[in-house]
Amino acid sequence: MLALVVDDSRSMRSILRRIMTGLDFEVVEAADGLLALQVLEAGPLPDIALVDWNMPNMDGLSFITEVRKRQQWRQITLMMVTTESEHHQIVRALAAGAHEYVIKPFTSEVIAEKLALLGLVSAGASL
Amino acid sequence: MTLTEITDPESVVNKSKTWLSTADLANILDEIWQTMVVAGSQAPAPAMSSGAPLHAYVSVTGEWDGDIVIACSMRIAQWVATQLLQIPIEEITSDDVSDALGELANVVGGAVKSLMPQPSTLSLPTLTDDDPHRAHLTSAVNVSIQAHSELISLTVWTPAAPGLHKEAQ
Numbered sequence: 001m002l003a004l005v006v007d008d009s010r011s012m013r014s015i016l017r018r019i020m021t022g023l024d025f026e027v028v029e030a031a032d033g034l035l036a037l038q039v040l041e042a043g044p045l046p047d048i049a050l051v052d053w054n055m056p057n058m059d060g061l062s063f064i065t066e067v068r069k070r071q072q073w074r075q076i077t078l079m080m081v082t083t084e085s086e087h088h089q090i091v092r093a094l095a096a097g098a099h100e101y102v103i104k105p106f107t108s109e110v111i112a113e114k115l116a117l118l119g120l121v122s123a124g125a126s127l
Numbered sequence: 128m129t130l131t132e133i134t135d136p137e138s139v140v141n142k143s144k145t146w147l148s149t150a151d152l153a154n155i156l157d158e159i160w161q162t163m164v165v166a167g168s169q170a171p172a173p174a175m176s177s178g179a180p181l182h183a184y185v186s187v188t189g190e191w192d193g194d195i196v197i198a199c200s201m202r203i204a205q206w207v208a209t210q211l212l213q214i215p216i217e218e219i220t221s222d223d224v225s226d227a228l229g230e231l232a233n234v235v236g237g238a239v240k241s242l243m244p245q246p247s248t249l250s251l252p253t254l255t256d257d258d259p260h261r262a263h264l265t266s267a268v269n270v271s272i273q274a275h276s277e278l279i280s281l282t283v284w285t286p287a288a289p290g291l292h293k294e295a296q
Contacts (some may be wrong), residue, residue: 006249009226009229009230009233010212010222010223010226011208011212011223011226011227011230012211012230014211014212014213015163015211015292018213032195046253054233054249054251056251081238083233083234083236083237083238083240083249084237084249085237085238086239086241086245086246102238104233104234104259105158105159105162105163105234105238106162107162107166
């Protein structure tokens with residue numbers, strides 16, 4: 001399985017890469033929403049994209065909105081991973097097409113649990 | 128690691144309506160430090176001298192206006208970068224240090240913002256050698272933690288002038 005990690009912080013991309021690799025995902029990275037769209041255009045399509053909200057050039061909400069406009073990208077599972085914790089922000093992300101929402105800081109167990117809920121790893125997957 | 132409150136207990140965001148206590152702030156810093164920085168394998172701290180402190184900060188604007196500032200030595204900032212990136216200290220660049228400390232400020236800022244009046248917007252993080260807080264932000268809550276015999280401080284700056292405080296709900 002392939003995961004796309006979209007975050008402007010190299011440190012956060014590194015943390016998420018280690019977690020996803022530990023769950024047997026291959027990982028590609030993008031530093032903002034625009035670069036992430038280029039990754040999707042180039043293919044192959046990821047099974048899941050883990051997307052930060054606050055990024056330069058194109059933020060995570062705009063990226064999710066763009067992805068959901070494309071029929072050929074409908075299969076991609078979208079998980080917002082962000083510091084934004086206000087209720088109305090969560091509602092906006094889910095309404096735009098995010099399947100799951102994780103608030104930073106997170107543990108590897110939280111990411112694994114969310115992936116299990118989405119059917120992308122087995123429940124209780126070891127890291 | 129030990130947790131130390133270094134702020135005068137009277138020095139709170141608003142002396143009549145406290146939005147954020149030192150205990151709140153200490154809990155935020157401790158949880159994020161443990162989850163993001165300390166978790167996983169532990170790299171040794173760099174041996175170089177500490178030098179002038181670095182400041183990474185994010186600003187919040189909206190129903191609540193304030194700055195959230197993380198300050199530590201270059202030595203500790205390099206160690207944070209090695210922990211987050213899991214690469215040897217010899218390979219850490221100044222961009223890595225900025226990125227790591229900035230992301231720490233970003234996550235801490237998000238947690239502080241969640242306790243304050245909403246809606247509000249969080250800026251992208253900035254790293255600076257100078258004390259970065261804006262002139263109209265004159266009231267502070269400050270806590271610190273200790274790692275490798277040095278302090279990492281977290282300060283939340285907010286307006287102190289009458290009328291700028293939001294009343295507690």
